[in-house]
């Protein structure tokens with residue numbers, strides 16, 4: 443059994459975790475920054491980077507003490523090396539390099555997207571390759587065929603905003619607090635999902651890519667018109683997003699023989715979104731899996747686990763591994779115009 447320390451700071455969550463290659467999660471700690479970014483309605487990179495520096499050492503001490511381990515007992519140090527906000531990415535990566543150097547243990551520079559992609563395997567040893575992963579968060583909106591550790595085929599990405607980003611922008615337009623997803627979901631429960639006509643960008647198009655910018659503009663017009671109840675706009679917006687997610691994922695499922703659809707990312711916390719995707723998987727004759735909510739959103743256990751999977755296969759990195767703002771999981775994927783908020 444290898445013990446891996448995982449570190450994450452690529453967006454607005456600072457996290458550390460100790461995970462075993464036997465899937466034991468010994469300890470995990472996370473500090474969010476929603477309060478710090480709330481006045482700005484979105485993540486401010488400089489505020490995020492400074493907050494990571496302030497909190498990460500404490501989180502590392504906390505997970506070691508909770509697990510009753512010393513840093514000398516760690517077999518490998520895994521840190522997110524991208525993609526993400528570069529000032530933030532550097533915090534965990536440099537901390538990881540320092541610890542690797544001090545302990546003489548190997549560094550594993552983890553792609554944050556690989557962390558999400560492999561996270562369902564941490565809690566489900568039975569999950570077979572290949573599976574189709576819909577990764578829907580504030581920074582990512584991708585469909586990935588996960589073939590095995592280190593081999594990913596990107597079937598789709600967003601040509602503009604990520605789905606969570608669309609939730610956040612729509613919430614801002616409706617005067618709701620950041621992060622917008624949970625606020626929209628709550629308000630939508632009192633609204634009519636068919637009250638406001640909104641577009642389904644790219645629905646029915648030949649490639650399973652996503653687009654949400656036009657939806658945001660339509661919400662802006664609906665809110666400015668004064669003709670609709672905010673709850674109806676929220677419910678109609680949520681319905682439009684989930685219709686797009688279902689339509690695009692259905693097309694991707696037709697292009698893979700993956701037997702399981704896995705959904706991860708903050709938007710997977712939305713009960714309506716989860717239910718609609720589960721229905722789709724059943725209709726398409728596939729299994730459905732969603733990791734527990736805390737593992738779906740950004741965390742360090744998934745980084746430690748991706749590190750453990752790589753470590754066991756001898757995939758370690760030199761101490762000059764670069765921090766990368768952009769780092770596609772599938773280098774062969776064709777470039778999509780405007781794509782890649784973070785990837």
Ligand code: KG4
Pocket residue numbers: 453578579580581582605606607609610621622623624627707708709710711712713738739740
């Ligand atoms: O995975 P995550 O915690 O961080 C990254 O972006 O990587 O995802 C956060 C995103 C935010 O955009 C937030 O609005 C969205 O997930 N989100 C939701 C819900 N909870 C969080 N979107 C829709 N419904 C929710 N219940």
Ligand code: ZN
Pocket residue numbers: 554558579581582739740
């Ligand atoms: Zn993420």
